[in-house]
Every structure is written in structure tokens, then in C-alpha cells.
Amino acid sequence: MSAGRQSLAGWASVSPALLWTLVFFAAPFAAMAAVSLFPKDGGGFSLANYTQFFANPSYWRALTNSLEVTLIVTAVSILLAYPFAWILAFVVPERWQRLALMLAVLPFWTSYVVRSYSWLLVLAEKGAVNNALIHLGLLAEPIQLANTRAATVIGFVHFFVMLLTLTIFANLKQLSPNYRKAAADLGAGPIRSFIHVILPLTMPGIMVGAFLTFVLAIGDYITPQILGGNNELLMPQLIMMQIGRRGDFASASALSIILMAVVTVAYLLCARWLKIERA
Amino acid sequence: MLSFRLGRRLAGASFGILALYGASAANAADELNALVWCDHSDPNLLAPFEEANGVKVNVKEFEGTGAGLAIVEQSQPGDWDVMVIDSIDVRRGVDRGLFAELPEDKLPLGDLFPEVRMDDMTVIGGKRYGITEKFGYNTIGFNKSKVDAADMQSLSILTNDKYKGRVAIYDYYLPVIGLAAMSIGKKTADLTEADLPAIKEVLLKMKANAKAVTDVVSSQTALATGEADILVGGGEWVSAVIAKENPDLDFSVPDEGAVLWSQSLAMFKDSKNPDLALRFIQYVLSPEGQARLATSSCYWGMPANAKAALNDEQKAILRFAEQPEFLKRAQPYPAPSEELDKKMQDVWTEMLQAQ
Incomplete structure (x- = not known):
């Protein structure tokens, strides 16, 4: 096949994806x-909407x-998801893994909004968490859990632990058991073997999950609106808020473009890190 | 040069999709397409009209005038027949050339509470473009078994720390800014930019006492679950709909007054079913329609028509008999200019971000 034909075939194969990206991403973004x-x-062309953002401390x-919220959510989700994925990959017998995975993603099946309102009730002053802590004697009076940043983080973590578990589990399952055996042969205990062998090899799974968590959490409106109490x-x-009444x-x-710039920076950092790891 | 209007059209692409979806069944002679608030989606309100006229009413809900107008701008002329809109925003629709003049002789204007006709907002250039259908108060909603009802007779309680941590604030800047203004003796109709620093100070004090700043559903949830005992900006629209489950929920109209909210019905000038649209408006304004709208499952509110066919229990919950007194003390929603509106929203943003 000539180089010209190869090039044409290449364009033909990527054109559906290219067209999709142009129509559903590039064009709306340009608009x-x-x-x-x-x-x-x-008043015509102006950067006022951008200068307003940097000049107004409330916007900034x-x-x-x-x-802050997104980084906390990402870190906590990784810390919870990793051991969970480990248990699923190495502790749960092979024949039960599929069922266990299904149970792990079960909360995905419920409506996001309903789940958030449910958390609001669970975290309320008379909700299950406060009641349990009072009955256990850990609290004398209910504390404010709902309508706080902590509530937002809890709502997010509940969702994103599932996502991270899946990406880390997939990474762990791809690892050959020989890595752990070789590390043990060379005298590494389980902790050393994990820190120096398994963890670095599963970093791509963690980073992909972390990036997805970052992107989805930083752009989410529902959870902070319902659980954060404004x-x-x-x-x-x-x-x-700019759209609701004023239609601005x-x-x-x-503001969306500024948010998107932040996500782009996160992506570049993530991509750069993964590239370094591969090198 | 790309005009602002064109810009908005581009930006509202997503609303366009929604609008197309909402209007997919548009234009049939036996269908009415209505852009509404959630209280109009109640089948109990729509069914009698649909049965009597042999038509189907397609409703699309929206929140906030900006969002509603964006839907209209992304639609084809004629897609929509009627719209529910804040009375103070009727002018915004008229300025965009969206609404048709309503025939006053075919509407029960004489039966409306005089204070809620809002002619200064619904009659523009001598022509009527909107008619008030429902109203109520953004005031102090509270659980009378948890707080002293006498305290709720003054707006000063909202900046007093007696109920610190037991207060929620309704998340809509115009009425709460109105209440803040009234609490320091300012009239909602006369607010200017010069008033904003003092208003901001009041809002920050309110925030310091508040547990949360809540939307409609969260406000109801907060009062119903006991998460909050007082709702700044609350009123019959929160307490009445859950009054049967929790009869302790009530509202006051303090000595300084309350902010009067009102919603209007308008008809689109490009409606392809203007006769049907007018019949719908007449139905909603009729005593039967008014009773059903006032007690909609989404939220209750006072019917604009004083002859609404409410039963005694419903009237008691809405405190129908006290309306003349309430209306005397009520002040209209702040109706800021575009520029002042933006500044008010920024003050609200500062309040929300305050720790």
C-alpha cells in the first residue's frame, strides 16, 4: 500500500472520532x-467576565x-478504594469476584440525586449517623454533619470509591503473581514488596482513577448543592448562579472556561507523570 | 460583530435541545405547550382543563426567569403558548417581544386582590401582558413548637443569635435581600447601590446564625426533619404543603412586613393556539382553577383571585382571612435594574462564601 493510500486509510478510520469531537466538543467550546x-x-468585546473573576475574592x-474539596475527595477515595480493590483481587476467591464487583458498584444503580438527598437525611441531626454516635455514647448531643463541606466530601467519596476500585482492581488483576514471588525470593517482606513493587506497578490505575475522580468531582453541581448547604x-x-435568574x-x-483550564492543567500533569513512569 | 443576542443563542445550545424535546409535540391544535413552574404540573390542576376542552397540556418546568427565557430563545416561534413568570419579570419578556397583549375584558381582574394586580409590572405601555395568578410571602417560616412565635414578629430576630444554628436561609437573593432591607427600615421598591453595604452587613449577620442556605426542596426538608426551626424567606409556600404532616409549621408576617412574591401568566405572541392559550389562562384564574393551583402538590400559595373555591381547611392553612392585614404590611419584590441586579447577586455570593 502506498504512503498516500495509508494516510487516506488513516484519516478515514479516525474521521468518525474526529467528527464527533469537532461537533460535540470543539464547536460548543468555541461558541x-x-x-x-x-x-x-x-458594550461589545471585552475581557470583563474574566477580570471579574480574578478581581472578586468571592469568585476566586x-x-x-x-x-480543596476535589483534592480531599480524590485522596480519601484512593485511600479507601485501594485496600478494597486489593481485597477483591487477592482475598476474595476467584469465583466470588464477579459478584463482589457487582455489589461494589451497586450504588451506581441508584439515582445520583436520590442518593444525595438520602445522605442529607442520614447525616441530619436526627439522622442515622448522629443517632448511632449518641447511642454508642460517643456524642452527648448531635453535631452538624449535613450542610457542611464534610457532607459534600462524604457524598462524593461514596460515589468515587466505586470508580477508583474498578480502575485499581483492573490494574491489580493484570499484575503477574510472579512479581510478588520474585520480590519475596529476593527477601522483601509483604510491606516492602507492596511499597517497592506492587504500588509503583499499580500507579497507572490509581492515576487514571484519580484523574477521572478529579474531573467528575470538580465539575459536579448536585452533590455540593444538596449536601453542602450552600x-x-x-x-x-x-x-x-449566573444562569438561574439573570440568564448571564x-x-x-x-467561569466554565476557567474551570476547564484547571482540568486541562490537571490532565497535563497526569499525562506527564504517566509518561515519566513509562519512560 | 457577534451580537450578545447571538452569543446567548450559541451558549444556550443545551437549552435548545431541551426546548426541542419539550416542544416535540408542538403545534397540534389540540395541544397546549406551557412553560411553567412545578405547581402547574400537578395533574389535579391540568386534568379538568384537558377534559373540558378535549386537549392535552404539555408542560415544561423551569426555575428562574433567566433559564425560562433561554428555553424560549432556543425554541422556534410558536413552540410555546403560555408561560409562568415572576410578576416583576413580565417586562423582561415584553422587552424581548415575546408576549401578547391580554384582553382585560375577558379576565377576572375585578376579582383579584387589588394589592396583587401589580399593574405597574404587568401593564406596559398601557397594555396588559401578564396577570397575577398566585402570590405569597417571603417572610419567616418557623416551627412553632420549637421557637417562641412572639419572637417571629420582628425581623430583628434574624440577626439576633438567640436561635443561632437553628436557622436556614432560602437561597434566592432577591427576597432575602428584600427582608434584610426591611429589617433596617429600607423600602424594597427604593433600593439603590448605596444601600448594599448596609444590606450586606445584615446578610452576614444572618449567615452567622444560619446552619444552611437552602433551595426549595432542602428548605422543606430542613423544616420537616427538624434540621432547622426557622427559615428566613420561608412562608406559606413551604409550610402549607406539609401542614398536614407537621401542623407546627407556620409563618409570620413581622411588624416590619414581608416580601410579597407573585407569579403571573403570560401568553406568547407567536402562540399557534391563542384561543386555547387564553382559555387556559381563564381557567387558571377561575375560582376552581385558582383553588387547584393554590393547593398544588408542589407548593401552596395564595390564589390571586379572592373568589377561589377553597374549602375552610385550606383557607385556614393559607390564613386566607388574615390576607388584608398581611397585604397592608407586605412590600413588593425588589425589582432591580440589570446593573443593580448583578451587584445584588455579587453581595449574595459574598454572603454565601462568608465563613
Whole structure:
């Protein structure tokens, strides 16, 4: 096959994906970028929607809040998901693994909104958590759990632990048992073997899961809106606020692009790290 | 140059998809397409009209005038027949050339509570474009078994720490800013940018006492579960619908007054079923329609028509008999200019971010 024909075949095979990306990503993104440059109050082209973000501490704070919450959620989810995935991969007998995985992802089957409202009730002053802690004698009076950042983190972690468990489990299952045996032969105990052999080899699974968690959590509106009690605003809430009554799509678009820039930086860091690991 | 209007059209692509979905069954002569708030989706309200006229009412719910107008702008002319809109925002629809003049002689304007006709908002250039269908108060909602009802007669309680940690604030900046303004003796109709620093101070004090700033559902949940005992900005729209399950939920109209909310019905000028649209408006404004709308399963509110066919129990829950007194003390929703609206929203954002 000539080089020209090969090139044509290559374009033909990627064209559906390219077309999809152009129509459903590049074009809407370009439209959003254009809209963000024409503020709602008229006056033509302006960067006012962007300068407003950097000049207004309340807006800036929404971004730092989002980053803080997302990083906490990602870290906690990894810490919980890793041992869970390990147990599923190495402790649960092979024949039960499929069932165990299905049970692990069961919460995915329920509505996201319903699940968030359920957490609101569970974490309420008269909810299951406070009642349990009081009955166990750990608390004298109920504490505020609902409508806090902690509630938002709990709601997120409940969801993303499942996602991370799946990516880490898939990575662990691909590892040959010979790695652990070789490490043991060379005198490494279980902890050393895990830290120096297994953990580095499963970092791609962790990083992919962590990136997905980061992207999905930082752009999520429902969980912080329902569980956070609006005691602080995250970026998606700030974006929605621009649209609700005022219909200020220009401002909402600018904020969305800033959020997207943050996600892009996260992706570049993640991609760079994975590249270094492969090298 | 890309105009702002075109820009909005581009940005609202997602709303366009929703709009197309909502209007998929549009234009049939036996169908009415209505952009509504959730209280109009109750089959108990729609069924009698549908049966009497042999038509189907397709409803699409939205929250916030901005979101509603975005749906309209992403739709084809004629896709929608009627719209529910904040009375203060009727002008926004008229400015966009969306609404048709309503024939006053075919509407029961004489039966409406005079205070809620809102002619200054619904009559523009001498023509009526909206008619108030339901109203109520953004005031103090509370659980009377948990707080002293006498305390709820003054807005000053909202900045007092007596009930610290037992308060929720309704997450809508206009009415709560209105309440904050009234608590320091300002009139909601006269607010200017110069008033905002003082209002912000009040809002920050309210926030310091509050456990959460909640949307409609969360507000109801907070009061129903005991998570909060007081709702700033609450009123019959929160307490009445769950009054049977929790008769201790109540609202006050403090001595300083309350913010009067009202929603209107408007008809689209491009409606392909204008006769049917007008019949729908007439039905909703009729005594029967008003009773059903006032007691909708989504939220209750006072019917604009004083002749609404409510039973005694319903009237008691809505405190029908006290309305003349309440209306005397009520002040209208703040209706800021575009610029002031933005500044008010920024003050609200600051309050939400305050720790």
C-alpha cells in the first residue's frame, strides 16, 4: 500500500472520532469561548467576565474551594478504594469476584440525586449517623454533619470509591503473581514488596482513577448543592448562579472556561507523570 | 460583530435541545405547550382543563426567569403558548417581544386582590401582558413548637443569635435581600447601590446564625426533619404543603412586613393556539382553577383571585382571612435594574462564601 493510500486509510478510520469531537466538543467550546467575551451588559468585546473573576475574592474563593474539596475527595477515595480493590483481587476467591464487583458498584444503580438527598437525611441531626454516635455514647448531643463541606466530601467519596476500585482492581488483576514471588525470593517482606513493587506497578490505575475522580468531582453541581448547604460555593454552583435568574450566559461561559483550564492543567500533569513512569 | 443576542443563542445550545424535546409535540391544535413552574404540573390542576376542552397540556418546568427565557430563545416561534413568570419579570419578556397583549375584558381582574394586580409590572405601555395568578410571602417560616412565635414578629430576630444554628436561609437573593432591607427600615421598591453595604452587613449577620442556605426542596426538608426551626424567606409556600404532616409549621408576617412574591401568566405572541392559550389562562384564574393551583402538590400559595373555591381547611392553612392585614404590611419584590441586579447577586455570593 502506498504512503498516500495509508494516510487516506488513516484519516478515514479516525474521521468518525474526529467528527464527533469537532461537533460535540470543539464547536460548543468555541461558541462558549466566544460568548464569554461579550458581557451581558452589552458594550461589545471585552475581557470583563474574566477580570471579574480574578478581581472578586468571592469568585476566586469558589475555585479554591473546588480545588480543596476535589483534592480531599480524590485522596480519601484512593485511600479507601485501594485496600478494597486489593481485597477483591487477592482475598476474595476467584469465583466470588464477579459478584463482589457487582455489589461494589451497586450504588451506581441508584439515582445520583436520590442518593444525595438520602445522605442529607442520614447525616441530619436526627439522622442515622448522629443517632448511632449518641447511642454508642460517643456524642452527648448531635453535631452538624449535613450542610457542611464534610457532607459534600462524604457524598462524593461514596460515589468515587466505586470508580477508583474498578480502575485499581483492573490494574491489580493484570499484575503477574510472579512479581510478588520474585520480590519475596529476593527477601522483601509483604510491606516492602507492596511499597517497592506492587504500588509503583499499580500507579497507572490509581492515576487514571484519580484523574477521572478529579474531573467528575470538580465539575459536579448536585452533590455540593444538596449536601453542602450552600455554606460555601464551589465553581459549578457559581456558574449555575449566573444562569438561574439573570440568564448571564457570558459570565457562566467565562467561569466554565476557567474551570476547564484547571482540568486541562490537571490532565497535563497526569499525562506527564504517566509518561515519566513509562519512560 | 457577534451580537450578545447571538452569543446567548450559541451558549444556550443545551437549552435548545431541551426546548426541542419539550416542544416535540408542538403545534397540534389540540395541544397546549406551557412553560411553567412545578405547581402547574400537578395533574389535579391540568386534568379538568384537558377534559373540558378535549386537549392535552404539555408542560415544561423551569426555575428562574433567566433559564425560562433561554428555553424560549432556543425554541422556534410558536413552540410555546403560555408561560409562568415572576410578576416583576413580565417586562423582561415584553422587552424581548415575546408576549401578547391580554384582553382585560375577558379576565377576572375585578376579582383579584387589588394589592396583587401589580399593574405597574404587568401593564406596559398601557397594555396588559401578564396577570397575577398566585402570590405569597417571603417572610419567616418557623416551627412553632420549637421557637417562641412572639419572637417571629420582628425581623430583628434574624440577626439576633438567640436561635443561632437553628436557622436556614432560602437561597434566592432577591427576597432575602428584600427582608434584610426591611429589617433596617429600607423600602424594597427604593433600593439603590448605596444601600448594599448596609444590606450586606445584615446578610452576614444572618449567615452567622444560619446552619444552611437552602433551595426549595432542602428548605422543606430542613423544616420537616427538624434540621432547622426557622427559615428566613420561608412562608406559606413551604409550610402549607406539609401542614398536614407537621401542623407546627407556620409563618409570620413581622411588624416590619414581608416580601410579597407573585407569579403571573403570560401568553406568547407567536402562540399557534391563542384561543386555547387564553382559555387556559381563564381557567387558571377561575375560582376552581385558582383553588387547584393554590393547593398544588408542589407548593401552596395564595390564589390571586379572592373568589377561589377553597374549602375552610385550606383557607385556614393559607390564613386566607388574615390576607388584608398581611397585604397592608407586605412590600413588593425588589425589582432591580440589570446593573443593580448583578451587584445584588455579587453581595449574595459574598454572603454565601462568608465563613
